[in-house]
Amino acid sequence: MIVTSAVRHAAAGSAALLFVLPVPAAVASPAPTAPSVSSVSFGSPASALGEPTPPARGHVDPARLDRRGVQVQPLAGAPRLPSASALSWVVADASTGEVLAARDAHRKLPPASTLKALFALTALPHHDPSEQHTVADSELTGIGAGSSLVGIKEGYTYKVSDLWNGVFLSSGNDAVHVLAAMNGGWDAMARKMQEKARSLGANDTHVVSPDGYDAPGQVSSAYDLAVFGRAGLQDPAFTRYCSTRYADFPAGSWSYGIANTNRLLTGENGVERYPGLIGIKNGYTSNAGNTLVSAAKRDGRTLVVSVMNPQEGGGYAVYEEARSLLDWGFEAAEHVRPVGSLLPERAKAEADTRAVAAARDGRDGAAAAPRAEAAGAEPAKEARPGDAPAKDAPAKGTSAEGASENSGKPEKGEKDAPVRSAPASGSPEKDAAAPGASGPDGPARDAVAEGAPGTASLGKDASPAAAPSGASAGLPLGLIGAACAAALGLWGWRRRAGADTGDSVQE
Incomplete structure (x- = not known):
């Protein structure tokens, strides 16, 4: 009782x-929303790529791009790759650096004037566009026979911006020689370009002549050209120059018009303009054939495509093959697994480390939470993971289209612009709660795999609302x-x- x-x-x-x-x-604290990289606009003539490189969602085997032949990993719904006769080509996402498909990506070939993209990456930051320079006769010596020229004269004074228009639009080797002289000289510029290439992870490139003129031992690859193009899009000045179609070039008291020799950009000589094209640089020599590195934006996605030496279709085939690869890339981007990355090996390794750390922290947090709750104490906070002869030498009063680039062939042969990776087999996809992490996915999935705060610590099956x-x-x-x-x-x-x-x- x-x-x-x-x-x-x-x-x-x-x-x-x-x-x-x-x-x-x-209640549980809501997980902060990771910023969407696709919300950042880039690629316009006045702006650069501007997007931080997202961390990889998983491991991409770099050795795949060392294999011969076409490399592509299609998923359900992937379109068929177009036929391309080029000896080497690459299609990549400019924002993430993911290589969507490639053929002989690391095959070493002469680059012709596409090497000027690397020259610009190396020299552009060192002079203000409004700076003026009076050309000395010594700065115009050593220009190769048959080179494309913009028409620079010794004793004339030019703004740096005019010289860069001569480089990008007319592919002027005379403009390259003057700018190289302003940056330590010809040999010093070649060394600086070589160092720049290595810092970007472009290990196939060997620089002998900074203007891209044929020289013994001078080579690059479709992979390296895509690396240069992607890096250039992150520089507003580079993007502005490479996407300029027409400009006036000074000649003392008067000026004449020059046109960009990239036909996909201007739509001249029977080549239809490509919608959303940003640039970047075309090239031609008798030894290299036609080469092109280009970039285009569509529906918030920017792709970079490099094409080296088509074997069929004549002098303008390089543009049509680049067009078909761009079209394929925009259609296939969500339906293929990446076959490689344009990121340097160090950046790729750091990205993979972050992905693995996010998965490990997710498992540890999930195991520790029940013990902490049983004791009536708040769980300890987890560590958050962290980054034809180019008609390029105009006579006075004529377009840049009137001259040849680096050879004396007729116009017909001319040719001379922001990490979603496949998940590692194993835990990142399971343990970091990143559904569909393999293949290109949206930015939200990138944030999950990165280990966004408030997600990894809950483990695979828990949700934020269910973890008081x-x-x-x-x-x-x-x-x-x-x-x-x-x-x-x-x-x-x-x-x-x-x-x-x-x-x-x-x-």
Whole structure:
């Protein structure tokens, strides 16, 4: 009877206290929303790529691009690759650096004037566009026979921006020689370009002549040209120059018009303009054939395509093959697994490390949470993972189209612009809660695989709303215990009072 009475008092007291006192809801802090890289605009003539390189969602085998032949990993719904006769080509996402498909990506071939993209990456940052320079006769010596020229004259004064228009639009080797002289000289510029190429992870390129003129041992690859193009899009000045179609070039007291020799950009000589094309650089020599590195933007995605030496279709085939590869890339981007990356090996290794760390932290956080909650304590916060002869030499009063580039062939042969990777087999896809992480996916999935705060610590099967903190979960039990103690104390006090007064307590 006494025990029964105590239980009743405890239950009544508990109910009363729980009814009066509010019970805090068990909620979890919402995970911060990772920024979407696709929301950043880039590729316009006045702006650069501007997108930080997202971390890889998983490991991409770099050795795949060392294999001969076409490399592509199609998923369901992937379009068929177009036929291309080029000896080497690459299609890559300019934002993430993912290589969507390639043929003999690391085959070393003469680059012709596409090497001027590397020259610009090396020299552009060192002079203000408004800076003026008077050309000395010595700066125009050593220009190869048959080179494309913009028409620079010794003794004339030019703005640096005019010289760069001569490089990008007319592919002028004379403009390259002057700018090289302004940056330490010809040999020093070749060394600087070589160092720049290595810093970007472009290991196939060997620079002998900074203007791209044929020289023994001078080679690059479709992979390296795509690396140069992608890097250039992150520089607003580079992007502005390579996407300029027409400009006036000074000649003392007057000027003449020059046109970009990239037919996909201008739509001249029977080549249809490519919608959304940004640039980047075309080239031609009798030894290299036609080469091209180009970039285009469509529906918020920017692709970079490099094509080296088509074997069929004549002098303009390089443009049509680049067009078909761009079209394929925009259609296939969400339906293929990457076959490689344009990121330097160090950056790729760091990205893979971050992905593995995110997966490991996810497993550790999921295992620690139940123990912390059982103890009524808040779980410890996890560490957050972290980055034809080019008609390029115009006579006075003529377009740049009137001259040849690096050879004396007729116009017909001329040719001279922001990491989603496949997940590693194993844990990142499972443990970092990144559904569909293989292949190109949206930015939101990139954020999950990166280990966005508030996600990895919940583990594979938990959701943020279902994981209350330890203190919140333990509060109702503490209230019940306090209520029971108070009720038992009240019951004991009543019994003592009843004994003192001689009243009977009926149970």
